[in-house]
Amino acid sequence: MKITRWALAAATLAASTSAGLAQNAxxxxxxxxxxxxxxxxxxxxEQETGIDVTVTDYDSNDTALTRIRAxxxxxxxxxxxxxxxPIWVEAGLLQELDPAEIPNIANIAERWRDVDWDPGRTHTVPWQWGTTGVIVNxxxxxGxxxxxxxxxxxxxxxxxRVNIVPEMTDIINMTVRYVGGQQCTDDRDVLRQARDKLVEAKQHWIAMDYGTVDQYVAGDMDAGVNWNGASMRARLQNDDLAYGYPKEGYPVWMDSAGILTDAQNSENAKTFLNFVLEPENAAMISEFARYANGVEGSDEFMPEDMRTAPEIVVPxxxxxxxxxxxxxxxxxxxxYTQIWTELLR
Structure with a gap:
């Protein structure tokens, strides 16, 4: 974005004073x-640092991983x-984070500081967390x-009228649970049942899309697998929409931000991670995306309607x-990949 010389100078001073990290260019x-x-x-x-940001979208974990590996x-x-x-870390695709360079790591809520998938938070910081369930008009x-x-x-x-978010692991695990198995099972009989159920069900789906808030609001889609925050955003515009928690089992997840090993703007990336760990800024992400975050002190900045929303507070x-x-x-x-490939044919 374009800003005046005075604003850039002020942003540079503010960023260097408050964070001590920014390249400011x-x-x-x-x-x-x-x-x-x-x-x-x-x-x-951008206003506070003078750093120009470009955001590029992806639609699934596998899409992102494949592109970065290429x-x-x-x-x-x-x-x-x-x-x-863990797949990103083991493949050497993420940098190790130095808390001295990202001091707001101290703001990570205790629940999310030492997690199984990133012990000690050595490679990632919280972005948002939530659930994968179903949405119905x-x-x-x-029923x-x-x-x-x-x-x-x-x-x-x-x-x-059914849409499926194209997230392989969530969809297959939910199906495995539906046929009586557990996530990550290697039981070939259970996996065959899950595959057959998915292939049979596909004839009743209208799409496998991830950006569906507007379609649900407009009634172009009326049911499907969806994330809780996206479901809340849709429900706020169409109160006929409701979010369900499958009794057979539903995933709970957290998305976390990391810096790529081959990043060309590592210092700016560290500045950004430090920035999003400020409680007020973490709440800005939640207010937009409608998911909870993992930053201590952000609650006081959160929208009131998220504190009681049935999509956010699990009954x-x-x-x-x-x-x-x-x-x-x-x-x-x-x-899982074999099943997914067959499903996409």
């Missing part, structure tokens, strides 16, 4: 999930989900929405069905 290229980065947050960051991408920051972070269907049958055995009212009766996504072993990942 150059650019930053962020590779993130689509419709997930607050424009107001980016504008504020090289020549030009990105500095990526935001993988927790069950993919209740003006068309009045139980807390079940994966919504997309795997859809009722007649919803057939041909007590549905808590037990949630399971935190984990990284599946390589042999299981290969089996």
């Amino acid at each position: 150059g650019s930053l290229n962020i590779y993130n999930w689509g419709n997930y980065t607050s424009p107001e947050l980016i504008e504020k960051f 090289g020549g991408h030009g990105f500095d920051i990526v935001v993988p989900s927790n069950n993919y972070v 209740t003006s068309l269907y009045e 139980d929405i807390n079940t994966s049958a919504i997309f795997l055995d859809p009722p007649d009212e919803l057939k041909g 007590a009766e549905h808590e037990a069905a949630g399971y935190f996504s984990v990284t599946c072993p390589e042999d299981v990942q290969r089996l």
Whole structure:
């Protein structure tokens, strides 16, 4: 964005004083999930630092991983989900973070400081966290929405109106749970059942898309697998929409931001990670994307409607069905990929 010389000088002084990190020049290229980065947050960051930011979208963890592995991408920051972070780290794709260079790491809430997928937070910082469930237009269907049958055995009212977010691991794990297995199973019989169920169900789907808020609001889609924050954004514009927590099991996840090993703007990337760990800035991301974040002190800046929203606050009766996504072993990942490839044919 363009700013005056006076504003740039003021931003430079403010950034160097408050963070002690910013280059206050150059650019930053962020590779993130689509419709997930607050424009107001980016504008504020650019004004305070003088760094020009470009955000490029992706639609799934596998899309992001494949593109970065191919090289020549030009990105500095990526935001993988927790069950993919170990894959990025083991492949040497993420830099190790130095807390001395990103002092706001101290603002990470205790629950998220030492996590299984990134012990000690050596490579990533929290972005947003939430659940993967189902969304239903209740003006068309009045039955139980807390079940994966919504997309795997859809009722007649919803057939041909179902959308699936194209996130392989979540979709297969939800299906495995539906047929009686557990996430990351290597039981070939269970996986065959899951594959067959997905292939059978596909005939009743209208799309496999991730950017669907507007389509649900307009009634172009009426049910499907969806993330809780996106579901809240849709429901705020169409109160016939409701979010369900499948009783067979639903994933709980956290997306975290890391700096790519081959980043061309590493110092600017560190400045940005430090910036988003400020409680007020973390709340800006939540207000836009409508997910919880992992930053201590951000609650006081959060929108009031998120504190009681049924998509954000899991009802007590549905808590037990949630399971935190984990990284599946390589042999299981290969089996999942085979199923997914067959589904996409």
